[in-house]
Amino acid sequence: MEHLKRIYLGRTAITELPSSFENLPGLEVLFVEDCSKLDKLPDNIGNLKSLGHISAAGSAISQLPSSVADSNVLGILDFSSCKGLVSLPRSLLLGLSSLGLLRISYSAVMEIPQEIACLSSLTGLHLSGNNFESLPASIKQLSRLRSLHLEDCKMLQSLPELPLCLKSLELRDCKMLQSLPALPLCLESLNLTGCNMLRSLPALPLCLESLNLTGCNMLRSLPELPLCLKYLYLGDCNMLRSLPELSLCLQSLNAWNCNRLQSLPEIPSCLQELDASVLETLSKPSPDLLQWAPGSLESQPIYFGFTNCLKLNGKANNKILADSLLRIRHMAIASLRLGYEKAINQKISELRGSLIVLPGSEIPDWFSNQSSGSSICIQLPPHSFCRNLIGFAFCAVPDLKQVCSDCFRYFYVKCQLDLEIKTLSETKHVDLGYNSRFIEDHIDSDHVILGFKPCLNVGFPDGYHHTTATFKFFAERNLKGxxxxxxxxxxxxxxxxxDNTFTINFATEVWKLDDLSSASGTSDVEELEPSPKRICRANQINTP
Structure with missing residues (x-):
């Protein structure tokens, strides 16, 4: 069997392997995962110079053969969930200079030796679910380490200085951890979910893109957020009363059950403008997109969720509703920019827009078209002005009474949006339906859902036309309506x-009714939108 490269013995009742693998010179991968009765590997397994991957996760192995260190090509060593494994042989660590990934998660290791610094090629170290109280100071010498996983290390109380090149640090459910060292400047992802002894955070690295603080219920404040932060999770941080200014790049903020949060963060101070190329690109999708099913390549929605942040209701909520136009404007611009970035790098079939969910039961006054119930119909202005439509802001207050008491509480709001475009010669319908993201929190009070749905590429005709937009909202999954x-x-x-720059304006911003007819050159056109509130002069509009 000199040409045998892989052995896979997963989930078998095997109790013993041959004492030597010397007759398998071509062996590259050995898998004996979930062999719960296997307690030993061959003594001379390390003599194989081609062996690059050993995985005995879930086996009964209690010690590692020291000869493994003789393999100068071993890249992956995985002994996760080996409950009998309580230590790492120092001699083993001294020899594995080629090892790139060491995974010993959910075993019973009590101590990490200083010699771990000898793993000079290590890029991934997974030690989750073990019983050690600290890491050796030598870990900072792992100059190539990119990811460090320490989830569920429930005895871990502190961390030493970390490697400068570290990009991902996972500390979920390290419940004894009380403080963090200075964070590496290259860190991009930090997960502190369930670290409920943490009272403060150090300065956050400028490169940080994802920060998860769910369940850190002793945190009273946050440091300044990095400019490139994209994902921020603050669920159950119930000591937080306020948030710092948000990153311009932020795509998702989930702050459910922050029941002491009294105000929303300041709106980012950014230019409320779009380059014309953004709208041009998003208005002219590639014909190749027709080969894809709708929604298969959706851009990610921008989502800010403040479910069950009940302190935001009342007086604070009045300020939030007053600011909602500016918030939706900012989120709409951000979603269009995000869609543009994805469109120039890869194909997309749908722009998802933006969404914000917060306590309350009132629809902001700037929504010029409001209705009790779940449907509403509006008329859009005719001629070239309508071709500058880039989307709709929408608002809905779902009835949160559950259909049945045993139902798991989660829901989303679906909007059926139909544009009926009539000209003298034809009538066409454009379906622009929209689904919000799932809201999975247990909610017992009224909440308002505010959003922006882009609708470029509608294809309005050049001449006179009559356009009716019909909206029907549905509360899906366990809700009344x-x-x-x-x-x-x-x-x-x-x-x-x-030049070549656009702002986005909402129909509630005042414009003069006379400007539309004078710009169109037709004085007897039927006025299609009775509301006295318009957005700007039609003779200022040029189709992007």
Whole structure:
């Protein structure tokens, strides 16, 4: 069997392997995972110079053969869930200079020896679920280490100085951890879920993109957030009263059950403008997209969730509703920019827009079109002005009474959006349906869902046309329905100060009714939108 390269003996009742693998010179991979009766590996397994991957996860092995260190090509060593394994042989660590990944998670290791620094090629170290109280100071010498996994190390109380090149640090459910050292400047992902003894955080690295603090219920404040932060999770951080200014790149903020949070963070101070190339790119999808099923390549929605943050209701909520137009404007611009970035790098079939969920039962006044119940119908203006429609802001208040008491509480809101476009010669319908993301929290009070749904590529005709937009909202999964809803068209408006730049304006921003008919050159056109509130002058609009 000199050409045998892989042995896989997973989930078998095997109790013993041959004492020597010397007759398998070509062996590269040995898997004996979940062999719960196997307690020993061959003594001379390390003599094989081609052996690059050993995995005995879930076996009954209590010690590692020291001869493994003789393999100068071994890249992966996995002894996770070996409950009898309580130590790492120092001699083993001294010899594995080629090892790239060491995984000994959920075993019974009581101590990590200083010699771990000898693993000079190590890029991944997974030690989750073990019983050690600390890591050796020598770990900072692992100059190639990129990921360090220490989840469920329930005895871990502190960390030494960490390697400068570390990009991912996983500390979920390290319940005894009380403090963190200075974080590496290259760190991109930090997971502190369930670290409920932490009272403060050090300065966050500028490269950090994901921060998970779910269940850190002793944290009273957060440090300044990095500019490139994309994902922030704050569920059950019930000592937080306020949040710092958010990153301009933030795509997801989930702060459920932060029951002391009294105010939302300041709206990021960014330019509320879009380059014309953004709208041009998003308005002209590649024909190749027609080969993909709808939604198969959706851009990620921007989501800010404040479910069960009940202190935000009342006086604070009035301020939030007053600021909601600015928040939706910022999130709409951010979602269009995000969609543009994805469109130029890869194909997308749908822009998902943005969504914010917070306690309350009122629809903000700037929604010029409001209705009790779950449906609403509006008329859009005719001619070239309508071609600058880039989407709709929407608002819904779902009825959170459960259909049945035993149902698991989660829901999402679905919007059926249909545009009926009539010209003198034809009528066409454009389906622009929208699904919000799942809301999985147990909610017992009214919440408001505010969002922006992009709808580029509608294809409005050049001449006179009559367009009706019909919205029907549905509360899916265990809910009664929709109490109230509102919609507001959103248009692109050329910037008066910068060429090839657009702002986005909402239909509630005042414009003069006379400007539309005078710009169109047709005085007897039927006025299609009775609301006196419009967004800008039609003669300022140029189709992107």
């Amino acid at each position: 929709i109490k109230r809803c509102g919609v507001c068209p959103v248009y692109a408006n050329p910037s008066e100060t910068k």
